[in-house]
Amino acid sequence: MASNLVSARNIEFLLYEWLDVERLSSRERFAEHSRESYDALLELSAQLATDHFATHFRKSDEQEPTFDGTTVHLIPEIGDALKRFAEMDGFSLQADEEFGGMQLPATVGTAASTWFTAANIGTACYSFLTVANASLLVAHASDEIKQRYARPMFEGRFFGTMAMSEPHAGTSLGDVTSRAIPQADGTYRVFGSKMWISGGDHEIAENIVHLVLAKLPDAPEGTKGISLFVVPKFLVNEDGSLGERNDVVLSSINHKLGSRGTVNTAPVFGDGAFQPGGESGAIGFLVGEPHKGLKYMFHMMNAARLAVGTAATGTASAAYLKSLDYARSRPQGRALTTTDQATPQVEIIEHTDVRRMLLAQKSYVEGAMALALLCASLLDDERTAETEEARAEASKVLGVLTPIVKSWPSQWGQESTSLAIQVLGGAGYTRDYDVEQHWRDQRLNPIHEGTHGIQALDLLGRKILMDGGAGLMALAGRMEKTIAAARELGGEPSAYADQLKAQLDRIGEVTFGLVALGDPEKIMANASVYLEAAGHLVVAWIWLEQLVVAGTTEGDFYNGKRQAGRYFFATELPKITPMLDLVAAGDLTSYEMQDAWF
Structure with missing residues (x-):
């Protein structure tokens, strides 16, 4: 079943x-x-x-x-x-x-x-x-x-968190004020408040291991002065048994729109509620070298970005399949060509607009699923490919795709779950059906682990422009191979290859034309639009890859693949053109908007 x-x-x-x-x-x-x-x-x-x-x-x-x-x-x-x-x-x-x-x-x-x-x-x-x-x-x-x-933690006895954001700073990590004071025994006493920390306290594990960003007394300004510390809820003795309760408490928990089962917390480190060793301050242990904490934390953040993209995909998948089940079982209305009201009603999947919404969901969900698995495959190649050249190439492509795999499934997964609600009609926004909860759960993903805008700045500013476009060129090289394979196959895939090639060339022209704007703020003014265009380009490429693999194989599954690919190239890929037009024009409408004008 x-x-x-x-x-x-x-x-x-x-x-x-x-x-x-x-x-x-x-x-x-x-x-x-x-x-x-x-x-x-x-x-x-x-x-x-x-x-x-x-x-x-x-x-x-x-x-x-x-x-x-x-x-x-x-x-x-x-x-x-x-x-x-x-x-x-x-x-x-x-x-x-x-x-x-x-x-x-x-x-x-x-x-x-x-x-x-x-x-x-x-x-x-x-x-x-x-x-x-x-x-x-x-x-x-x-x-x-x-x-x-x-x-x-690998045994599932301890659970972990990433404690980065603070109430006053949010994702502006250079402004964190949590501090870590060195002790004679090589440990540190950590003081500060964090916010939006998922899983920050509960009773379902023996211990909770917080990874906390904080600054040492001699820390340089900004992000270059951040260090990383392990701060457990309970200290751990040499034999692995639990020791004293550490000076970590909650000031409150946050009540979210969705994903409510994950407790979201505001922890406080070092407020004196517990005093391990008879002193105030949460005992922490430095990870790696001083002042390199943000570099280390990116290891976890990049993993979390793939996890968020995967979560967005899974959530959209469940909403899609549940709306598909509903559409197949809900009788309502008759075919447009039927005039006899005595004719039995048909299941709503027989209505073209319902099939349109289901097909859109299928194209988003299966495109996002393929994107997430591709990034995981690149992670495997980055670690274990046979040659250093292959590992380096995988790393470049993965670097470009990381902000995309976080943001594209989050944004279009939200659209997909919205369509699932629409398929159910009035029932869709009632709590009698799951899809409204999937929509609320999904809404966190465009914010979680770096907002859409932050991923856009990362993609355009760091992953593309700062490395001279090497990552984009590595990705383009892979796309060119797919285009060649599709052209060799002929038929529809060849036509899609031409469409993809045109958009690939255009995004290259637009990207390198941005440098002429000079001012970094102007260059980044349309970074979010650029991210959306790049995401659609990547998913179109991934759909072409799937169509090449499907070839002319018969059967409902492969026919469904081909139809979803047709939908994406007919309906979604053309959306890139006005996006890139806006970026290429250097539109400054948002940049020039002033506070008082709102």
């Missing part, structure tokens, strides 16, 4: 027919794996997500976390689901064997994760934050920190 969370057949197509993940088993890191183990994991993920995550999807929204001034209370089903996730080694799927991990390819791990985000993003978020936290520590922390804090 088909799931109303994720299309297992689509995952199979993307992994095995398009990305050929079986080839990864020839690499040393993944030598213990095969299609058999990948399929077993995907099947287990689907079952666990369906039976233990989806079952409290509604309840975790209706009975959101509460805080009594001392303790955060969550419904017990959240802890139970995450315990079962730990029992399937879900926290350590991609971790090194040294830490009890399975060393699974990121491509397969990301595919598995879509089941959990589709089932219940509010519960799944705890696990993804924890894995990203532990992975950062493995990459940058001392051996002692890895053993005391990363290993228990």
Whole structure:
């Protein structure tokens, strides 16, 4: 029976027919794996997500976390689901064997994760934050920190957070005021307040490991003065047992529009409520070198950006498939050619406009799914490709795609869930059906882990212009290969290749023409429009890749692929033209708007 969370057949197509993940088993890191183990994991993920995550999807929204001034209370089903996730080694799927991990390819791990985000993003978020936290520590922390804090997170006993934003600064991290005071024993005493910290306190894990950005007394100004510290809720003794309660408390929790099952907190470090060692200040442990904390945190943020894109995809997938189920079962109206009111009503999927909305969702969801898995595949290649040249090329392409994979599924996943509501009509915005909750859950993703505008500045300012366009050219090289393959195939794919080539050439011209504007503020005035255009270009390329793989293979699945690809090239790709026209013109309408004029 088909799931109303994720299309297992689509995952199979993307992994095995398009990305050929079986080839990864020839690499040393993944030598213990095969299609058999990948399929077993995907099947287990689907079952666990369906039976233990989806079952409290509604309840975790209706009975959101509460805080009594001392303790955060969550419904017990959240802890139970995450315990079962730990029992399937879900926290350590991609971790090194040294830490009890399975060393699974990121491509397969990301595919598995879509089941959990589709089932219940509010519960799944705890696990993804924890894995990203532990992975950062493995990459940058001392051996002692890895053993005391990363290993228990991979085991699912400790959970993790990323504590960056502050009430006064938000994402302007150069303005953080949290401070860390060096101690004679090599530890630090951390003081400060954070805001918007997901999973910042709860009782479903033995311990919570906060990764905190703070500044040392001798810190340079701005982002160059930020250091990174491990600040646990409970200190950990040498034998791994829990020690004293650290000086970390909550001032409050935030009440969100959606994704309510993930408690969102305002923690305070060092307010004196607890005094480990008889002194005030939360005890922290420096990660890596002083003043390089933001560089280290980007390791977690980039992982989180892929996770957000995957979460947006999973949420949109569930809304799409549930609206598809509804459209197939809801009788209403008759064909336009029918005049006899005695004729039985037809299911609404028989109406062209409903099929249009479903086809749009399919094109967004399957495009976003392919984008997320492609980025995970690039992550595998960046780490394990056979040659240094191949690893470097994968890294360049992944760098350009990271802000896109975070933002495009978030923006168009929101549009997709909105269409799911529209398919249901009046029922769609009632709480009798899941799609309105998926819409609310989805609304966080364009903000989470860097807003749409921040990703735009990252893409245009850092990933493209600051590296002289090397990343864009590497990506363009891949697109050119797809264009050549599509032209060789002939027919519709060849025509789509011509459309894609025209837009690829145009974005190259526009990109390098921006430099002539000179003023960085003017160059970045339309960065968000540029991001949207680049995202649509990338997803069009990915759709062409899928169409080349599908070829002329017969069957409903492949016919559906071809029709969704047709929709994207007919309806979505042309949207790039006015976007690039605006960017190329150097339009300064928003830039020149003045406060008083509002």
